[in-house]
Each structure stands twice: as structure tokens, then as C-alpha cells.
Amino acid sequence: MKLQHTLLQLEQQINQQVLGQPSLVRMLIIALLCDGHILLEGLPGLAKTRAVRELARHLDGEFRRIQFTPDLLPADITGSEIYQQHATSADEQFSFRPGPVFGNLVLADEINRASARVQSALLEAMEERHVTVAGNSWPLPSPFMVLATQNPVDQEGTWPLPEAQLDRFLMKVLVDYPSAEHERQVMALVRAEQQKANESVESSAPELQLTAERLHQCRQAIADVYVAPAMEEYIINLVCVTRDPRSVSDILASYIALGVSPRGTLALDRAARAHAWLNDKDAVQPEDIQAVAPAVLRHRILLSYQASADNYSADDVIATLLSVVVP
Numbered sequence: 001m002k003l004q005h006t007l008l009q010l011e012q013q014i015n016q017q018v019l020g021q022p023s024l025v026r027m028l029i030i031a032l033l034c035d036g037h038i039l040l041e042g043l044p045g046l047a048k049t050r051a052v053r054e055l056a057r058h059l060d061g062e063f064r065r066i067q068f069t070p071d072l073l074p075a076d077i078t079g080s081e082i083y084q085q086h087a088t089s090a091d092e093q094f095s096f097r098p099g100p101v102f103g104n105l106v107l108a109d110e111i112n113r114a115s116a117r118v119q120s121a122l123l124e125a126m127e128e129r130h131v132t133v134a135g136n137s138w139p140l141p142s143p144f145m146v147l148a149t150q151n152p153v154d155q156e157g158t159w160p161l162p163e164a165q166l167d168r169f170l171m172k173v174l175v176d177y178p179s180a181e182h183e184r185q186v187m188a189l190v191r192a193e194q195q196k197a198n199e200s201v202e203s204s205a206p207e208l209q210l211t212a213e214r215l216h217q218c219r220q221a222i223a224d225v226y227v228a229p230a231m232e233e234y235i236i237n238l239v240c241v242t243r244d245p246r247s248v249s250d251i252l253a254s255y256i257a258l259g260v261s262p263r264g265t266l267a268l269d270r271a272a273r274a275h276a277w278l279n280d281k282d283a284v285q286p287e288d289i290q291a292v293a294p295a296v297l298r299h300r301i302l303l304s305y306q307a308s309a310d311n312y313s314a315d316d317v318i319a320t321l322l323s324v325v326v327p
Contacts, residue, residue: 003218004280007033009208010058018051019185020178026278027173027295028055028147033218033274036170036267037126037146039111039161039299046175048149052107060211061104061143068114070157074121077101078131079138096133101125104141104212108148112158119165122146126168143212163258163302170267171292172299174315218277225273226283234327235272235289239265241325242301242317248324255312258302268296286327294318 007029014025024040028051031038040048056063066077079099100106101122111119125131126146130139148169151158166172178186243259245252271292276284298314307313 003214003221004278006208006210006214007218007278010210013058013208014051014054017054017189018047019189020182021047021051021175024048024051024173024175027171027292028052029278030271030274030292031147031170032059032145032215033222033277034170034267034270035143035145035219036270037148037168039166039169039172040147040149040175041152041172042149042175044151046177048175049107049109052105052147052149055147056105056107058208058210059105059215060209062141063105063107064100064103065107065109066100067109068111068118070113070115072114072118074118075099075133077118077121078125078133081134094134096136096138098138099131101131102138102140104143104145106144106146108146110150111148112150112161114159116159116162119159119161123165123168126165143215166299167261167263169299170271171295173295174298222270222274222277225277225281227269227273228283230327231272231284231286231289232269234286234325235265235268237325238289238293238297238321239268241321242297249320252317252320255304255307255310255317256301257304260297260300264297264300268293271296289327290322293322297321 011025011029014028015022018025024047028038032055040051042048053063066072077099078101079097081094082097084095108122111122125140125144129142129144130137132138146169150161177183239260239262241248241252241259242256245256245259268289272284272288275292276282276288279288281288294315297318301314301317303312303314303317307317
């Protein structure tokens with residue numbers, strides 16, 4: 001079986017449990033293939049957590065969940081050293097107890113309900129793939145992926161994520177309401193699940209399990225996808241216009257306060273290759289770049305106060321970029 005077929009089967013099975021959110025599921029798959037972290041933003045009850053749980057069910061690895069709350073401490077995430085009262089030597093007096101960040105898939109649920117100090121505890125783990133506690137460095141398992149959910153920042157009791165942490169997410173996906181027909185299907189699905197629970201029927205294991213070895217093979221195949229010089233130039237031009245928007249539009253310049261970093265350029269390249277590979281292509285095409293650009297760039301563009309006043313979103317900026325920057 002081709003590797004792409006395995007991943008498309010995985011996507012199909014998750015879509016059967018997360019109804020009406022195909023774009024969300026596709027971006028979860030791409031982020032996994034790119035070895036990147038993903039941020040899901042949407043109002044409560046839109047299946048963000050369910051989508052992450054379904055992805056975890058199909059992966060052969062350890063799934064951990066961290067529920068972010070205002071009283072959470074950094075040690076609640078990374079772990080801490082525990083004093084051993086009956087230790088036989090000085091070296092054994094303290095032992096490290098790993099926190100929930102030590103998992104293959106880590107769900108950071110409602111990440112913006114905790115303070116910035118706690119949010120920053122994830123920074124080292126996300127970027128360096130290890131945590132430091134009491135001067136000792138502890139490596140995280142491989143693969144390692146953070147899937148964070150957050151409510152819109154205008155919701156009560158939320159703190160916006162700092163720019164440094166936002167930039168470490170490969171993608172930010174906006175989750176919207178499903179259609180009326182999909183919502184009807186959701187009701188039927190949940191009723192069936194409740195009936196199984198009432199009858200004490202054990203949930204069956206998923207038909208498809210993606211092992212770490214198989215995932216590594218997929219990532220190696222994506223690294224071999226060809227990016228032509230013209231496509232590299234297209235990616236760079238898209239990013240550079242966010243840094244110098246006046247070169248294409250004075251109006252756009254009034255809306256962008258800060259452009260995309262080089263990390264965003266690398267993220268767009270990786271995500272475009274993964275999108276091309278999933279569609280059984282040997283080389284990246286403009287439509288692959290355009291398909292992933294909103295998710296990769298929307299959280300890396302800092303908007304001005306003028307944009308807020310004119311109700312101009314990051315997605316509006318990206319739509320303008322894609323219309324004025326041609327391959």
C-alpha cells in the first residue's frame with residue numbers, strides 16, 4: 001500500500017468521527033507529516049478536542065492532555081524533582097517525575113486560559129524538544145507534537161499568546177460552525193455513541209494505526225518532494241511582501257505592523273511539500289502553496305490598529321497577498 005493511501009485512509013476515518021470539519025482534519029494531517037505543532041482556534045463545542053483525540057487514537061504513541069487553567073504552574077507541565085526521604089546516597093535524594101508534556105501527542109487544551117508564564121513553559125519543549133528542570137535537561141520522546149486549542153481572545157478569561165510562542169506553531173487553524181446537515185449527522189453520531197456507552201459496549205480499536213516507523217517513512221518521502229526555483233521564489237515573495245507591503249499597496253502597508261519571520265518561510269515550504277505529497281505529486285505547484293498559506297501565515301502577521309478599526313483580518317491580508325503576488 002502506498003504511503004499516501006495510508007494517510008488518506010487515516011484522514012477519511014477521522015472525518016467519519018469529526019463531521020463537517022474536513023479542512024481542520026487535513027491541516028492536522030499536514031502538521032503531523034511536517035513534524036510541526038498546530039494551534040486550533042474556535043468557540044467552545046466545535047470539536048477541536050475531539051479532532052485531536054481522534055488523531056491520537058490512530059497513532060501508535062502516548063497521548064497526553066494538559067487542561068490549561070488560571071492556577072496552572074509551569075511545573076505542572078514540565079514535571080518536577082521529588083525528594084526521596086530514604087535515599088541511600090546524595091545523588092539519589094531527588095528523582096525527576098516527568099510532567100504531561102512527556103508524550104508523543106500532547107493536547108494543550110484551552111492554552112490561552114493560563115497566564116503567559118505558564119504558556120512560556122511550552123516554548124523550550126516545542127522548539128528544542130527537551131525541558132530543563134533544576135539545571136538538568138530531559139529529552140522528550142520522538143515523535144513529539146503539541147496540538148493546542150484556544151478560544152478567541154475576546155472571550156472572557158483568556159490571555160493572548162505571546163508572539164514568540166505563536167511563531168513556533170507550524171499552523172493556526174480557525175474552526176467554524178458546521179453546516180446544518182453536518183450538525184444533523186453529529187446528533188445521530190453522538191446518539192449512537194451514547195447508546196453504546198449505555199449498553200456497556202467496548203469501543204473497538206481503530207482499523208488503521210500509524211506507527212512511528214511508518215510516520216518516519218512518510219516524512220522522508222515528503223523531504224524528497226521537489227521545489228522548483230520558481231516555487232521557491234513564489235514562497236519568498238509572499239513572505240517578503242508582508243515585511244514590505246508598501247511595495248504592492250499603501251492600504252496593505254497601513255494594515256500590517258509586523259511581517260512574517262524566516263521561520264514562516266520554512267514552514268510554508270514544508271507544508272506545501274506535504275500538501276503536494278498527499279495529492280500524489282512529485283513537485284510543489286502554486287496551488288499547494290496557496291492551499292496552506294492561510295494556516296501557515298495567519299498567526300505570523302501582526303496587524304496594526306488601523307486593521308482592527310477597519311475590521312480587516314489576517315485572512316483578508318493573506319487573500320490580498322495571494323491575489324497580488326503571482327507565481
